[in-house]
Amino acid sequence: TQLLEQSPQFLSIQEGENLTVYCNSSSVFSSLQWYRQEPGEGPVLLVTVVTGGEVKKLKRLTFQFGDARKDSSLHITAAQPGDTGLYLCAPISNSNSGYALNFGKGTSLLVTP
């Protein structure tokens, strides 16, 4: 079983601040996805990173996949209250039973005005 850690577990910041959350593992992944979950809703895909060292930007969100494909980070610039939610990373692993999408415990982000 892969060990997957997301940090920090909780983060409370004010509007306009920058932040970075992390997803680390002891295993190498072929690819990794980031999802955001708002209260009372299911998670929604933000991005998929595939190549070691890859950087993807989605407006104020910047995602990076580590060179060794064992970790990833999400950086938010000038956070807004609409960024509030649970951020989940999901490394994609392949097995004899197909692709299993397993999630980390997530980082719960609260952005206050």
Added chain:
Amino acid sequence: NAGVTQTPKFRVLKTGQSMTLLCAQDMNHEYMYWYRQDPGMGLRLIHYSVGEGTTAKGEVPDGYNVSRLKKQNFLLGLESAAPSQTSVYFCASSYLRENTEAFFGQGTRLTVV
């Protein structure tokens, strides 16, 4: 286009009772997943299916059974509910290829008393 629909949305069970949660998707997805979400634990994979008639165990399969008799439906069964199964259950579906987006239902909040 309904996407992924979970039934019911809320349920209270007594210990020892049985029930079935239904997940239906109208996107012709091959992959379907069942997760449970508990505070501070992120999403944990219970069972998943890579196609009609096939199922596989995830991280926390004990106490649950699943069936995928039709491509569009994935059923999660609790034969003898226990208080430890109190949780929010999410179903998801995706196409049969790596790095594809998983679409989630709205969740089922289950309380076992």
